Amino acid sequence: MAKHSLLLTALGVTAACAAGYTVVPTIYNKRIRRDMVRTIPQQNAVMLTFDDGPDPRYTPALLDLLKKEEVHATFFVVADNARENPAIIKRMQAEGHTVALHALSHRCAWLSSGRYTQYEFAQSVQILASMGVTPRYYRPPWGYTNPHTLPTARRYGMRPILWSVMAEDWSARSTADVITDKLLARVKGGSIICLHDAGENSGGAPGAPTRTIQALARVLPILKGRGYHFVTPQQVQL
Template sequence: MNSVIIALVILIGLSYAVIPTCYYRFFDKKIIKTMDKKDSIMLTFDDGPDERYTNTLLDLLKKNDVKASFFLVADKAKKNPNIVNRMIEEGHKIALHSYSHQNALFTGYWSVKRDFENSMKIMKENNWKVNYYRPPWGDINIFTLLFAKKNGLMPMLWSVMAEDWSRFSTVETIEKKLLKRVKEGSIICLHDSNGAEKAPERTIQALRTVLPILKEKYKFITLEDMT
């Protein structure tokens, strides 16, 4: 009997989130993962804004005249409206990365519904327009895309990561991965919050080297250029 219950729980988990996530990541052609833009790349950041790191990152982007797209955690955005407004004022674009960065595997229908409702309420109260959504960890469940569509949000993933969130990543390994993996049409996913201790510091430091190199080869575009 116990083995039957365990098998049933596993089956439910697979059907609820694992299989939808696998399909979403690898087979769903409607999900944006790369761009068909000649000589262009997109730089995106997840998990912020973070008062410890995001302003320093914005300083660096301004110095290099690079525009990026920020997938915001709505609760953090609510606590740091000045940073979000600075992003917009300096020509960066914003999108949604959930309300509190919960994994879809552990959220039910009502949690998903509240997550989107609370997120969009914050965006509307601050007059922040968002058209794109990236789920935390790139994971979804059977309700995620339903509520994204209901709120007029287009799902977007990425084609390049540098594991900048990992405690095993150094400034040098982040630099090497970016320079090796980025190519025409890449959507780069980095992080300005969360991850291992001081991980965003290493990301910012790596970008000090990488941005000037990538600028010589590619044009940086934002979410606005996708429409």
């Protein structure tokens, strides 16, 4: 009986420690922390952001669409993907988009020690610096954080940015029509929209970004017709 109680106590302590390292920081940062950016203070503007790229199968087509619509976006890139596609990063910069940091390899912060978290940021910053990028903004994969995530981001001078609108565009069930309907129903003034320009390498469905691009081809003109303009973090001084 005593052994059983000790085992339950040990399991409870382990669970509490795990929650303190993973769930508690994530909930606090996502929902409560005041300096975490979730919206922008302009009711006639929205911020369009993309995670997980660059991906040579999808990102160039997305950039073509943004150029056609004269829309600037923010790309939270995976540094390993950026290293493999430097020409896409250069094109983003040349066309007025903001290149920000998402991760080194899209690893969940819940599985990362403090030492690995510091390594991930150091490596990511080094990779992007080799392309002339000094990231000023950061978005953790899935919005998950541990106690080391945001202090390390700030040490490198990065402001964390989350989102207020998603359209579940990574899902195999999300057709272009579904994504279109969700965006038009959810976007309002001040929204930060989170979409994805990479798929399989970060847990998305095969070909998912193609459907996202198809949806945006319909959505962007409609949002502009509603009077919204698209801004980057620098333009709203985040």
